[in-house]
Amino acid sequence: MHKYENISAPVIKRLPRYYRFLGELLDNGVTRISSRELSDRMGLTASQIRQDLNCFGGFGQQGYGYTVEGLYHEIGHILGLDHSYPAILIGAGNLGKAVAVHMSFEKRGFRLIGIFDNDPEKTGFEIRGITVFSMDQIEQFLSNHQVDVAILCVPKTAAPEIVDHLYELGIRNYWNFSHYDLAVHYQDIIVENVHLNDSLMVLCYKITDANEPPEQNGKRQLSD
Amino acid sequence: MHKYENISAPVIKRLPRYYRFLGELLDNGVTRISSRELSDRMGLTASQIRQDLNCFGGFGQQGYGYTVEGLYHEIGHILGLDHSYPAILIGAGNLGKAVAVHMSFEKRGFRLIGIFDNDPEKTGFEIRGITVFSMDQIEQFLSNHQVDVAILCVPKTAAPEIVDHLYELGIRNYWNFSHYDLAVHYQDIIVENVHLNDSLMVLCYKITDANEPPEQNGKRQLSD
DNA sequence: TAGATTGTTAATCGATTAACAATC
DNA sequence: TAGATTGTTAATCGATTAACAATC
Numbered sequence: 001m002h003k004y005e006n007i008s009a010p011v012i013k014r015l016p017r018y019y020r021f022l023g024e025l026l027d028n029g030v031t032r033i034s035s036r037e038l039s040d041r042m043g044l045t046a047s048q049i050r051q052d053l054n055c056f057g058g059f060g061q062q063g064y065g066y067t068v069e070g071l072y073h074e075i076g077h078i079l080g081l082d083h084s085y086p087a088i089l090i091g092a093g094n095l096g097k098a099v100a101v102h103m104s105f106e107k108r109g110f111r112l113i114g115i116f117d118n119d120p121e122k123t124g125f126e127i128r129g130i131t132v133f134s135m136d137q138i139e140q141f142l143s144n145h146q147v148d149v150a151i152l153c154v155p156k157t158a159a160p161e162i163v164d165h166l167y168e169l170g171i172r173n174y175w176n177f178s179h180y181d182l183a184v185h186y187q188d189i190i191v192e193n194v195h196l197n198d199s200l201m202v203l204c205y206k207i208t209d210a211n212e213p214p215e216q217n218g219k220r221q222l223s224d
Numbered sequence: 225m226h227k228y229e230n231i232s233a234p235v236i237k238r239l240p241r242y243y244r245f246l247g248e249l250l251d252n253g254v255t256r257i258s259s260r261e262l263s264d265r266m267g268l269t270a271s272q273i274r275q276d277l278n279c280f281g282g283f284g285q286q287g288y289g290y291t292v293e294g295l296y297h298e299i300g301h302i303l304g305l306d307h308s309y310p311a312i313l314i315g316a317g318n319l320g321k322a323v324a325v326h327m328s329f330e331k332r333g334f335r336l337i338g339i340f341d342n343d344p345e346k347t348g349f350e351i352r353g354i355t356v357f358s359m360d361q362i363e364q365f366l367s368n369h370q371v372d373v374a375i376l377c378v379p380k381t382a383a384p385e386i387v388d389h390l391y392e393l394g395i396r397n398y399w400n401f402s403h404y405d406l407a408v409h410y411q412d413i414i415v416e417n418v419h420l421n422d423s424l425m426v427l428c429y430k431i432t433d434a435n436e437p438p439e440q441n442g443k444r445q446l447s448d
Numbered sequence: 449t450a451g452a453t454t455g456t457t458a459a460t461c462g463a464t465t466a467a468c469a470a471t472c
Numbered sequence: 473t474a475g476a477t478t479g480t481t482a483a484t485c486g487a488t489t490a491a492c493a494a495t496c
Contacts, residue, residue: 004433008462010463010464011420012429015426016419016421016422019425020403020422035477035478038231042405042408043407045466047465047467048464050478051479054479054481056479060479062479064472064476065352065478067476078429079432083430093326094321095322097322098321098323099269099322101318102317102318102420103424108425109425109432113477122488124495169266181266184267190427190430190434192419192423192424192430194418196326197244197328197420199417200332200333200416201239201303201305201325201332202237202416203373203397203416204239204309204332205239206236206305207372207414209228209231269489269490271488271490272487274454275487275488278456279456282451284455285496286494287451287496288454288496290454369454
């Protein structure tokens with residue numbers, strides 16, 4: 001099914017955005033679209049869209065373009081959204097709670113089946129219909145449930161020990177909100193990082209750079 | 225002060241990570257470090273570190289390396305963390321609340337001075353010592369307070385109208401958690417996106433691709 | 449001084465854009 | 473058939489890596 005080797009990171013990162021735009025078009029009742037038209041709406045080149053799509057196969061038709069619905073589902077399939085990887089959330093603080101309540105895991109290839117926290121004050125409560133358990137109970141939980149992914153919403157300081165434990169118990173896929181650099185410490189794992197602090201600092205850079213320009217020249221840098 | 229033009233997006237995105245690692249070294253009492261040593265710890269090349277840093281100036285010393293503390297502060301300054309840009313948060317749902325409570329704005333060049341939400345059920349409460357106001361009160365608030373940044377934690381459906389309003393009131397910098405594509409609609413703004421759904425889908429891709437390999441070959445793709 | 453490591457130039461690699469033949 | 477638009481190859485552009493002279 002998935003036979004895609006050597007797809008570059010930039011291409012992979014663009015897929016969700018294609019998916020989003022195609023979903024909107026679908027909602028608006030648009031049935032077909034050319035790479036040119038899509039590129040105009042998304043603010044990139046038609047060439048890039050065609051190159052990106054052709055990493056995975058020829059989904060279009062010469063002289064016609066792409067079927068919106070077809071392409072939408074193809075990309076969803078490429079992304080693997082038709083899976084339902086069982087995931088557990090570690091850390092039921094503000095961020096963890098927000099992630100648990102906020103995300104549509106089911107539409108994104110996952111399902112949340114467990115929530116754990118070290119703090120006794122936080123255990124026992126229900127979030128999204130899931131009871132928050134103590135970290136001590138993870139091992140037992142994992143022996144009863146297949147778990148593919150751990151979502152790390154713990155402070156950096158707590159992360160090393162927790163990950164060490166999870167790794168030992170066989171978890172190899174991580175959605176990492178902590179600022180612990182997982183990939184540096186473990187080689188055979190899959191990590192997707194969400195570093196909010198980093199993002200905020202990048203924003204700070206952009207604002208600072210735009211507002212304190214060199215004397216002769218007030219150009220903006222519109223990167224990303 | 226900030227005289228950095230044409231710094232590429234990849235370089236800018238790496239700066240927070242340098243800052244993070246140097247902060248750790250500083251905490252651990254390390255006083256000097258070579259590009260080689262740092263590259264080993266971070267999992268990239270020494271060449272890249274030297275190239276990146278030399279976009280902004282020569283912070284090292286031949287034969288010695290870099291002073292950890294000096295470089296840490298230099299990068300903090302490059303990022304603009306010594307600012308205190310006043311920011312308002314739009315949307316006090318789970319995500320907005322988490323962002324408000326969770327982030328150390330002061331360490332990242334910002335300060336949170338206002339929170340707004342459309343839902344009357346959410347207004348009146350205090351989050352992080354800040355009373356949540358109704359969206360109707362934004363205009364008045366902005367006439368009394370300098371605000372540089374809006375943090376958008378609103379649903380995609382609500383975003384266009386809200387941004388239209390904020391833009392009209394002069395807000396040009398956005399930390400965007402909504403899935404509304406700001407940059408496509410407004411050209412003269414600065415946006416830093418946090419698209420959690422996109423990140424989750426990228427994780428889904430990576431897992432799917434690693435677990436359903438081609439017949440003859442189970443190579444992993446360790447991108448990013 | 450000799451050793452180490454930077455700053456910087458040159459070489460390589462990869463990603464994006466342009467062009468166009470294939471074809472619906 | 474003629475027009476349109478893809479899939480794909482070639483050209484360009486940019487980012488990363490390697491090399492080395494400068495220098496602390």
